[in-house]
Structures are given as C-alpha cells and as structure tokens.
Amino acid sequence: MINKKEKESDKINSLRYSTCYINIVSLIITIIISFFINNLPTNFLSHKAVFKAEFSANSNKAENSNNLENSENLYNFENQQKTEQINSNLNSIQNNEIWYLEIPNINLKANIKEGTEKETMNKFIGHFETSKKWAGNVCLAAHNRGYENNYFSEVKQLKKGDKIIYYYQNNSREYSVEKNDIILATDFSCLENTEDNTITLITCVENEPNYRRCVKAIEIK
Numbered sequence: 508m509i510n511k512k513e514k515e516s517d518k519i520n521s522l523r524y525s526t527c528y529i530n531i532v533s534l535i536i537t538i539i540i541s542f543f544i545n546n547l548p549t550n551f552l553s554h555k556a557v558f559k560a561e562f563s564a565n566s567n568k569a570e571n572s573n574n575l576e577n578s579e580n581l582y583n584f585e586n587q588q589k590t591e592q593i594n595s596n597l598n599s600i601q602n603n604e605i606w607y608l609e610i611p612n613i614n615l616k617a618n619i620k621e622g623t624e625k626e627t628m629n630k631f632i633g634h635f636e637t638s639k640k641w642a643g644n645v646c647l648a649a650h651n652r653g654y655e656n657n658y659f660s661e662v663k664q665l666k667k668g669d670k671i672i673y674y675y676q677n678n679s680r681e682y683s684v685e686k687n688d689i690i691l692a693t694d695f696s697c698l699e700n701t702e703d704n705t706i707t708l709i710t711c712v713e714n715e716p717n718y719r720r721c722v723k724a725i726e727i728k
C-alpha cells in the first residue's frame with residue numbers, strides 16, 4: 508500500500524518538474540527572442556519595404572537611362588542625316604552640279620539632267636546633248652502629261668514677255684519668251700545654235716504625235 512502511494516507521489520512530482528522545466532525553457536526562449544529583436548539593426552523589419560523601394564528606384568534609373576540613351580541615339584542619327592545632306596549639297600555645289608530651270612508664271616522649278624531619254628525625263632528636265640549649256644541656244648525637253656513628272660505640262664500657257672530663269676553651275680540667266688509655237692516633230696531647226704543667248708523648250712502636243720510645242724526665249728540684257 509505504501510509503495511503504491513509513493514509511486515503516485517513520484518509521478519506527481521515528476522509532472523511538476525516537467526511543467527516547471529517547460530515553463531522555464533519557454534521563458535528563456537522568449538527572453539532570447541525579445542533580446543534578439545530589440546538588438547537587431549534599425550528598421551530591420553522594414554528592410555523588405557526598403558529593398559522594394561531601392562529596387563523600384565534602380566529600375567526607374569535604368570529605364571530613364573535607357574530612354575536617355577535612346578534619345579541620344581535618335582538625336583545623333585538625325586544629326587548625322589542632316590550632316591550627310593549638308594555635305595551632299597556642298598559637294599554638289601563644289602562639283603558644279605547646280606543645274607535647274609525656273610519659270611515663275613507657271614510655278615515651275617525643276618532640276619536638269621543630260622539626255623532626253625524617257626527614263627531621264629521621268630525625273631528631270633532633259634538637256635539635248637548637241638545643244639549648248641550656257642552661251643548660245645540651250646535646248647531642253649520634258650514630258651507634259653502621263654508620266655511620273657510632267658514638268659512642261661503648263662508651258663502652253665506661256666506668253667510673250669514671260670520670264671524664264673536658267674541656272675547652270677554658279678551662274679544664272681534670265682530670258683524673255685518670244686514665241687510659243689507648234690512645229691512638226693521632224694523639224695529640228697529649233698535646236699540649231701544661235702549667236703544670241705536663247706533657250707528653247709520642247710514638249711509633245713496633246714493627241715498630236717506628229718507635232719511638238721516649241722517655246723523660244725531670248726536673254727534679257
């Protein structure tokens with residue numbers, strides 16, 4: 508009987524010790540955690556938020572840097588194009604490539620190129636290769652309808668006294684219209700050289716394949 512009571516007493520004491528032990532260990536752990544938290548670097552708990560903010564800021568900086576780089580590249584590209592165009596224009600002037608015709612009364616201003624082939628006149632006013640380029644009779648031809656460029660579409664409207672301005676190399680010359688006639692397509696006398704400085708414009712006549720329009724102008728002195 509005594510042995511049974513002793514055993515029960517031992518069990519109770521054992522439970523008391525275990526509970527006490529657990530409580531002590533829990534208290535120690537709580538103290539350690541509390542100490543650890545209180546002694547962490549400042550704003551440790553907000554490090555995640557700080558990290559997000561810094562990451563966002565770095566991303567914005569990178570994006571702004573890329574945008575700035577793209578803008579600089581575009582700016583450099585545009586400047587390069589402008590520089591190339593300016594250099595091209597300067598080269599044209601230096602190589603004496605300025606060659607064009609201007610007729611104010613019909614709002615015409617177009618470049619001239621050697622030759623009167625269709626391919627040439629699709630883009631330019633053509634120059635008859637056998638005619639003069641400056642002194643004498645300068646003879647030019649162009650389409651008047653149905654092509655990519657029809658520079659002489661309105662020359663039929665030119666009247667006596669209308670002004671024609673011719674530019675060649677670094678020089679210009681003004682002419683006054685004298686005649687605006689219809690001639691045979693086989694009449695090449697208009698292309699012959701003259702003692703006076705003249706300019707001759709040749710184009711087709713609408714629906715008249717056997718005829719040509721011929722405008723003659725003489726230098727204004």
